[in-house]
Amino acid sequence: MSLAIKDNEVDIVIGALRSDLTTFMNEWRPMFSRFHVIIVKDPDLKEELKIPEGFNLDVYGKPDIDQVVGSSTSILFSGYSCRYFGYLISRKKYIISVDDDCLPARDPKGFLVDAVAQHISNLTNPATPFFFNTLYDPYAEGVDFVRGYPFSLRGGVKCALSCGLWLNLADHDAPTQALKARQRNSRYVDAVMTVPAGSLIPISGINIAFEREAVGPALVPALKLAGEGKCRWETMEDIWSGLCVKVICDHLGLGVKTGLPYIWRTDRGDPIASLKKEWEGVKLMEEVIPFFQSVRLPREATTVEECIIEVANAVKERLGSMDPVFARAAKAMLDWVKLWQSVGSSSSPSSAV
Numbered sequence: 001m002s003l004a005i006k007d008n009e010v011d012i013v014i015g016a017l018r019s020d021l022t023t024f025m026n027e028w029r030p031m032f033s034r035f036h037v038i039i040v041k042d043p044d045l046k047e048e049l050k051i052p053e054g055f056n057l058d059v060y061g062k063p064d065i066d067q068v069v070g071s072s073t074s075i076l077f078s079g080y081s082c083r084y085f086g087y088l089i090s091r092k093k094y095i096i097s098v099d100d101d102c103l104p105a106r107d108p109k110g111f112l113v114d115a116v117a118q119h120i121s122n123l124t125n126p127a128t129p130f131f132f133n134t135l136y137d138p139y140a141e142g143v144d145f146v147r148g149y150p151f152s153l154r155g156g157v158k159c160a161l162s163c164g165l166w167l168n169l170a171d172h173d174a175p176t177q178a179l180k181a182r183q184r185n186s187r188y189v190d191a192v193m194t195v196p197a198g199s200l201i202p203i204s205g206i207n208i209a210f211e212r213e214a215v216g217p218a219l220v221p222a223l224k225l226a227g228e229g230k231c232r233w234e235t236m237e238d239i240w241s242g243l244c245v246k247v248i249c250d251h252l253g254l255g256v257k258t259g260l261p262y263i264w265r266t267d268r269g270d271p272i273a274s275l276k277k278e279w280e281g282v283k284l285m286e287e288v289i290p291f292f293q294s295v296r297l298p299r300e301a302t303t304v305e306e307c308i309i310e311v312a313n314a315v316k317e318r319l320g321s322m323d324p325v326f327a328r329a330a331k332a333m334l335d336w337v338k339l340w341q342s343v344g345s346s347s348s349p350s351s352a353v
Contacts, residue, residue: 005120011092012037012116015083016100019047026052027103031116038086040065044078060085068343073335080205081221081237087212088343094123095216096209098263099232105167105264108188118261119162119209122192126156127255129197136259137192159194160214160254161245164207169265171204171232173282177271192259197250200292203242206232207263210245214254217304217340218245222332223325225281231269236281240329243292248307251297284323291319305337312337 012032014021016039025032037057041049043065051059065077065085077085083097096119105113125139131153138145138154145154170185177183195201210219223240249256295314301307312333319326 005094005124007034008036009093010035010116010120011086011090011095013083013086013090013095013097014039014100015080015086015097016041016049017045017079017082018100019045020050021100022050022052024100024103025055028098029054030112031104031114035116036092038090040077040082040086042079042082060089069339073339075221075332075335075339076224077221080232080235081224083205084219084221087216087219088339090212093212094120094209095212096120097205097207099206099265102166102206102263102265105188105262107190107262113261113263115164115207115261115263119164122162122257122260123159123209123211125159127159127194127257128153128156129194129250129255130157132194132196137194137257140192157253157255158211158214159257160211160249161203161256162209163201163203163242163256163258164209164261164263165189165259166204166206166265167262169267171206171265174271175282181271188262189259192257195246195256195258200243200246200289201256201258202239203245203256204232205238205241206265207261215245215249215304217308217337218248220244220308220333220336222329222336223281223284224328224332225325236284239281239285240288243288244308244311244333247292247295247297247311248304251301251307252304280325284325287319287322291315305340308333308337 012035014037021039033055035056037055039049039051039057039059041059041061043062049059051057068089069075069077086097087095096116098115104115107113125137128138131150133149134146135143137143166185167188168184210216219241221237221241223236225236246256295311297307297310301310312330315326315333316330320330
């Protein structure tokens with residue numbers, strides 16, 4: 001798949017929660033080597049990173065984060081949230097991010113999946129959130145709009161976010177994974193679809209790409225569980241961030257796609273032990289989803305930053321008294337907007353140490 005973009009328009013952002021990235025980087029070398037890579041080390045990780053040579057990359061650690069962010073913000077870049085620091089300092093048009101326990105997948109014919117190329121294809125082709133095409137992505141090779149699809153809507157809208165999927169270990173929550181401990185996803189569906197406007201989606205941060213200028217500030221590390229751990233099923237920050245992005249995309253007339261590309265997610269963690277940490281988040285979702293389903297942003301909110309401020313104020317007003325985690329999330333969202341305006345929109349990124 002050829003890319004209709006320049007190499008200098010993409011940043012690959014990796015949050016490093018493990019010290020030895022040798023296998024990870026070597027497996028991804030065919031896809032990553034032509035692009036700039038930002039690796040953000042989890043501030044809680046004490047060991048030195050092991051990274052093979054041959055990549056154009058910058059590595060950021062706790063000293064860099066402290067220097068750029070300072071101590072006056074409530075944003076916590078620990079665990080999986082460390083990658084958001086990469087989103088903040090990047091200056092590229094497109095950002096692609098995968099977890100460091102994921103490897104390139106192979107399609108049913110045995111060919112290696114170029115996740116980078118597929119994400120870029122998703123983002124550079126229009127999305128169709130206002131009318132569902134039953135053949136899924138009408139811009140894919142060999143596909144078109146079906147009979148009855150309004151011609152006035154066939155131009156589509158800008159796609160701002162691409163959400164890829166996973167083979168082997170799917171992104172289940174801890175209760176599901178504990179109940180179905182041996183279940184693995186081997187189903188490869190060769191399709192991309194636009195998530196309809198008005199429909200929410202549990203966006204996973206494991207395998208995503210987005211246009212930074214379009215929605216970058218909406219990817220916010222805000223919701224931190226009290227017992228948050230270092231396994232995906234012990235966190236909710238990406239789910240909360242994804243709900244914010246989808247509501248804002250709907251408001252601004254932007255599209256979100258899901259489906260291809262797939263990555264291969266390796267096994268890690270103990271879902272039964274994680275259940276104790278994530279159970280708080282499982283319960284909170286019963287309050288979170290009705291809130292986001294009912295959020296209506298004012299017409300005057302025309303930028304992503306303005307939308308995030310509106311959502312944060314609504315979170316504080318409507319959810320803040322239910323649980324302290326919501327009040328903290330609202331403050332983190334406001335802090336994030338200030339950070340993005342002071343750091344994320346400056347003309348040049350901060351240098352890695």
